[in-house]
Amino acid sequence: MKLSLTILSAALGAASAFAPVGRRHVPSSSALRMANHLEVQTGKAQLDTAVVDRFNSLPYPPDKILAEYVWVDAKGECRSKTRTLPASRGKAVDTLPRWNFDGSSTGQAPGDDSEVILRPCRIFRDPFRPRNDGVDNILVMCDTYTPAGVPLPTNSRAIAAKAFEGREDEEVWFGLEQEFTLFNLDQRTPLGWPKGGFPNRPQGPYYCSAGPENSYGRAITDAMYRACLYAGLDISGTNGEVMPGQQEYQVGPCVGIDAGDQLQMSRYILQRVCEEFQVYCSLHPKPIVDGDWNGAGMHTNVSTKSMREPGGIEVIKKAIYKLGARHQEHIAVYGEGNELRLTGKFETASIDKFSFGVANRGASVRIGRDTEAEGCGYFEDRRPSSNADPYLVTGKIMATIMEDVDAPVIDALNRAEA
Ligand code: ADP
Ligand code: MN
Ligand code: MN
Ligand code: MN
Numbered sequence: 001m002k003l004s005l006t007i008l009s010a011a012l013g014a015a016s017a018f019a020p021v022g023r024r025h026v027p028s029s030s031a032l033r034m035a036n037h038l039e040v041q042t043g044k045a046q047l048d049t050a051v052v053d054r055f056n057s058l059p060y061p062p063d064k065i066l067a068e069y070v071w072v073d074a075k076g077e078c079r080s081k082t083r084t085l086p087a088s089r090g091k092a093v094d095t096l097p098r099w100n101f102d103g104s105s106t107g108q109a110p111g112d113d114s115e116v117i118l119r120p121c122r123i124f125r126d127p128f129r130p131r132n133d134g135v136d137n138i139l140v141m142c143d144t145y146t147p148a149g150v151p152l153p154t155n156s157r158a159i160a161a162k163a164f165e166g167r168e169d170e171e172v173w174f175g176l177e178q179e180f181t182l183f184n185l186d187q188r189t190p191l192g193w194p195k196g197g198f199p200n201r202p203q204g205p206y207y208c209s210a211g212p213e214n215s216y217g218r219a220i221t222d223a224m225y226r227a228c229l230y231a232g233l234d235i236s237g238t239n240g241e242v243m244p245g246q247q248e249y250q251v252g253p254c255v256g257i258d259a260g261d262q263l264q265m266s267r268y269i270l271q272r273v274c275e276e277f278q279v280y281c282s283l284h285p286k287p288i289v290d291g292d293w294n295g296a297g298m299h300t301n302v303s304t305k306s307m308r309e310p311g312g313i314e315v316i317k318k319a320i321y322k323l324g325a326r327h328q329e330h331i332a333v334y335g336e337g338n339e340l341r342l343t344g345k346f347e348t349a350s351i352d353k354f355s356f357g358v359a360n361r362g363a364s365v366r367i368g369r370d371t372e373a374e375g376c377g378y379f380e381d382r383r384p385s386s387n388a389d390p391y392l393v394t395g396k397i398m399a400t401i402m403e404d405v406d407a408p409v410i411d412a413l414n415r416a417e418a
Contacts, residue, residue: 160395175252190245192216285385295341303378312376335385357413
């Protein structure tokens with residue numbers, strides 16, 4: 001009882017901080033109900049560095065590590081839990097034990113047979129639990145199986161792995177551009193936007209911008225960038241995006257299935273950083289539909305060894321024709337809500353029609369000017385949305401471009417459209 005009274009008075013205190021000065025204001029019960037729990041209880045203690053540092057400075061036992069097991073849930077979002085392990089077991093994926101979780105709580109297993117098995121796939125350093133004794137705590141990317149060893153239907157990594165199996169000689173590289181939108185905790189107001197309204201200037205000044213009137217949330221992107229580098233991810237860059245509050249980072253080039261592992265872990269790290277900053281991150285492909293605002297994608301840059309070698313442009317074109325022949329199959333795994341984004345406007349191509357072009361950001365697939373000039377390099381599939389499953393996207397591209405078929409030639413969009 002005492003506890004609940006304390007919480008209530010804390011909530012009242014927080015609410016009254018916004019009440020007009022000098023007027024006694026008793027919040028009605030409905031006002032209390034409407035208060036967003038996250039806004040009232042922001043978990044700000046996390047940001048009180050003096051408190052946090054007291055505990056962070058406690059040394060870890062040198063023979064033990066903390067391992068954060070991360071997996072993808074039924075909605076494509078990352079979940080995780082921690083265990084203590086002997087330090088000697090944290091060096092390689094095959095020395096890490098398998099683990100399990102309650103799949104009935106993540107929509108991944110029925111309640112009467114709820115155990116899901118986690119198999120470690122990839123180890124990263126844990127940027128959220130650094131230590132200075134020469135030993136690393138770790139993040140462990142896992143995939144999910146039934147106790148009988150069958151991959152769960154939501155285990156898209158297992159599906160993608162099949163496309164890469166036996167194709168190591170191709171040395172396929174992926175560079176994934178992850179766009180995302182930062183919101184206030186109301187989940188409606190992007191950073192830098194007025195509550196309930198729109199920025200007073202249209203798109204134009206925000207992309208790759210600097211200055212308080214243009215760039216919002218840079219500290220968050222920089223923090224996640226550094227955390228990803230610390231973790232050992234191949235994060236290759238970042239930039240402010242066209243819509244205010246929207247940003248991008250790139251992961252890659254990564255080889256084969258590793259692109260999916262790294263991208264999923266980067267999303268997990270982004271979520272954890274946003275938790276620290278108490279900012280809401282959305283991967284929705286069209287977070288703002290009213291007005292003229294760009295959507296968010298996960299452009300996927302691709303090359304095989306032969307595409308990167310002299311004359312590779314011919315291999316690239318053949319791959320693009322194959323992608324064109326399977327356009328709708330690709331769209332089916334390129335992310336939910338993508339139809340709101342792929343409208344043919346705002347640097348996108350229509351969702352219904354496949355196209356490609358050189359340096360053309362209105363095409364489904366783009367060949368960069370350097371690649372054309374050098375006669376080899378890579379291509380960019382601009383269709384995947386920001387919330388797309390990176391395992392499905394890379395696996396599907398791999399399966400399609402490895403097919404032993406000659407797909408019909410597609411004419412490039414002409415330069416006037418570029
Ligand atoms: P954009 O001009 O479309 O915004 P970015 O610079 O954001 O391109 O992203 C390009 C991505 O492509 C980077 O992640 C980069 O590492 C990756 N990349 C570069 N070369 C290759 C290649 N040969 N194969 C695959 N990906 C590549
Ligand atoms: Mn980019
Ligand atoms: Mn971009
Ligand atoms: Mn791009």
